[in-house]
Amino acid sequence: MRVPYGWMAEYCDPGLDPDVLAEKLAMTGTEVERVVVSGPPSADNFVIGLVTAVEEHPDADRLRVCTVDDGEGERTIVCGAPNVAAGQTVVVALPGAVMPGGMKIKKAKLRGVPSEGMICSESELGLGDGKDGIMVLEDGLAAPGTPAADVVPISEHVLELEVTPNRTDCFGIYGVAREAHAITGAALAPAPWEGESVEAGGEIDSLVSVEVENHDLCPRFTARAFTDLKIAPSPLWLRARLIASGQRPINNVVDITNYVMWLTGQPMHAFDLDLVPSGALSIRSAKPGEKVATLDGVEREVSTDTVLVCDQNGPTSIAGVMGGAVSEVSETTTSVLMEAATWNGPNILRTSRDLNLRSEASSRFEKQLHPDLAERAQIVATALMVELCGATVASGMVDVAAPLSESGPIRLRNGRVERILGLAIDTDSQTEALGMLGFGVEADGDDLLVTVPADRFYDVTREIDLVEEVGRVNDLDKRLPATLPSGSGRVGGLSRQQVLQRRAEDSMREAGFDEIVGWSFTDPGETERLRLATPDSRADAVRLSNPLSEDQSVMRTTLLGSLLGAAGRNRSRGAGRIALFESGRVYLPAGGFGHGPLGGDFPGDQRPPVNEPQHLAVLASGTIDPATWDNDPAAADFFQIKGVLERLALGLGTEVEVVAGEQPFLHPGRSGTVVANGEEIGWIGQIHPSVATAWDLEETVAFEIRLAELLKASPLGEETYGDFTSFPPVDRELALVIANSVEAASVLAAAKEAGGDLLVSVTVFDVYRGDQVGPEEKSLALRMRFRADDRTLSDEEVDPIWQKIIGAAEALGGKVRG
Amino acid sequence: MLERLETIEAEGTAAVNGAGSAAELENLRVKFLGRKAELTGILRGIADLEPAERGPVGGAANKVRKGLEALVESRIESLAGAELEASLASDRIDVTLPGSPVRAVGHLHPITRTRRLIEDVMIGLGYQVMEGPEVEHDFYNFTALNHPADHPARMLQDTFYIESGAGAPEEAGPRDVLLRTHTSPMQVRAMETTPPPLFMIVPGKTYRRDSDATHSPMFHQVEGLAVAEGITLADLKGTLLAMLREIFGPDREIRMRPHFFPFTEPSVEFDVSCFKCRGSGKVEGEDRCNLCKGIGWIELGGAGMVDPNVFGFVREAGYDPDLVTGFAFGFGIERIAMLRHGVGDLRLFFDNDVRLLEQFS
């Protein structure tokens, strides 16, 4: 909303620098995007001049040499405008004047003739389109030498307001003036419609008739008629205000509709009454497939939700959005039907969105205007139609209105303002603030009974809304204390799982990995590149119905795509070290609904639509450790990434197991399933070469786990002390030759099973393949520790267990090596 | 005889002190203390001496022998030490070469670091950290937050919706399930489950259909909600001020400008005083401070008192607007990270270039 300062000042002049007023508005709820100047940046050096003589330029056909009286004497100005003539009163830019755009006027020679200034056109002053050359003022408007700004509005400051959608009142100049009044205390002039009204019925009934099909969609439709008028350009002051407001002057009638809209906030529309057969209008919803030719020269097909203003031949305009070409006001118009209507806000919003057509009118209607505004607009427009167009007014007004649901006054309880704001504002100040904002206030005991004006009808409906009004105009920013909630020793903190999640992330950082944050959405082709296919649930993604692009149209079901994407991009940019991890959610449409990212339910009565588990995934392509002058580390392989996984588990005080298991995107011989607490929680392995190639990567290893399940296995913070000093352990080692196909994990599991409670740990400390064992065999060296909590173990006690373990190993096909 | 012993002692001492290497000392040990040495001979021949001489000569000879032995030992030790030092000194490395790292150093993403910073500050103020779903029902994202049915934010061009049958239930309408547009849906979720007093923050991903240098379709927010008896707008101001001072420095000030949001009333936008120009808008050598564009204030987020209509959805859970009041606030994590670390383009955060990531350890 562009607010020319001078226009607003006609109703309330705070006497402040426009930037200072802008700051005050911003601090009371109306953002000012910027303050601009319409026309020259300063009015200095623009004066009224009288052209006393015009001669041809000796050396240029198109130029004239003018003598101009500037009040102090005569000066020569070379002018190119064809319309310049002796006797004209004009605006002269003297040397030193700065034009819009920054050009500075200087003394100059034009084709040999000295020129001391410039005679200005409308467009050069920001006052019009200036097609006709220099601007010629009314004879005798002002004496030569008068500052131009005294008679023409040049160099007008304009506040560009960013009005919040609830404040429909500030979409009109008078509303902004009232706001300025309330926040500065400067006097407010009565509204231009104040004290007047227009009765329904009268002469108008013989000229115009209106039918409204649905009052919900059109709560009020008013029309007045004007005859014997003359279409002409608007006077300078009106054109200047429209231009400063960002609107283009057209002719007096159309300019009046726009001027009234800018002043009152109520859009209007003018029909050429002679082009409306019988003066009959009907307001109805569009029929299927119906088309309307709008003022912008486009024929549009509209939906059946659209409300149309029709004459006997069909649609003339799209209600509240744009007028039609059928009955457009033109040069030859002599009678006008002036419409001011109230439309259904949400309906207008939908229509303008559907048609992708927004206008100053629709942007006001869509916020829901009060029906009283229609009459105000008619009152202001009528005066201007008479004054500017010489129109004869048909008495009365067509007024088709639905009964308005009355709402009584709102009670503002004593003490409520302080209770909400934490700042005491006494009742007198509350009353004063509300009064200045246009509310009616009456005391009722200690409370206030507040009546809401039409401008604020849909915005202020409850006590709390009044609290806000009182607060915001009471210098809230300066006066409001900064306190902390009092109360009963609250304890803040992270949940145990949040603590563990941080620890997991930190341990990956400490292991040398860089954390990424990947997009939650991805392209549907990623599934295929990862070779995932139904019935794998990861091929079944949550889909957006209105993505920004196909590339971001499905929600990820694995973090692997994000990591491969980041790895590939970094590789192509020449990154030396690619060791990445992500801790983030995946989105699964099926299964396990309602679980939060770290297990347990999200808060709330309704379960979330999809499952969003938190995953942790780690990927390395190439070396994890940087090469140094004395160390050339090998590229990360399966065992290195497994070491990272084990470190992750150990950092959480737990262990994971990896058993053979395939994934479509992993090397079939170098892939495993991660198990914690007997539950499968993820995968680990080398990325399948053909998958890695799709991201332009070479050998790449990775793992991905469901974090909640790993955290569940962590005893962190719940560990209990185990006695390790009283009774010494017995350590024994076993070398076992066994077929390659038997996994170490199954040997360990068998040993644990056979070892019972007294076997406290068993680990593989060496693996040998070579000449001393068969070609399909390996030798596993196992280290075992036995201990009891209550006694020192003797060999006699360990021996039978040892034999059981050997038996179990032999059952797997192993031979004890001598 | 005693004189002879004195001579041997003097000669031996001089020779041992003059020896330059361990090998030479070994030779001297043989010469003065070995089996064929004169001293050894004297000691062996004591029994043949006159009884009166045996005592004095024996004592003196033993003393000389012990003295020489001790001297040789100590000389050997000191020579060995000197030789070690010499050999170490010649085994010199270039200590200025880079160290061999135990492991590479990894990095947390700047968003994670910033999120944790905010979490830790708010934990210190007594808040719990809660998380909510990103794929959300319209009810929590809009309806329960007092957005009218036709609110512009609900339009297809602003909010991502989920296809029914592909995340949204088969029977869901086309606008029933969406990607949350803010972290605020957790306000009502949390109040449904937890009776007042409630003090929580919700960090997390949020989504809007917007993409340019200052808008990303995915971004991160932190929501704050405090509901109890007697909570005021002044408490909101104090809480935000305390938080912003922890994040941006102890000299910062806060500014609250009245604004409009459907789910708070009164609503404000809040700014922090610029930490580059200390709120003056001016920086030496520049036209104006480029961080705050000369305003002296940096816009951070929205806040306000929880609208009674929002409490209306959780009245049964113990939230009667005549008994409790509350404030809520929300702001972007990326914005804080950009300000703190001078990152100019929002999109850099999701590009995950290691050259960016490795600047933040």
Ligand SMILES: [Zn+2]
């Ligand atoms: Zn600054």
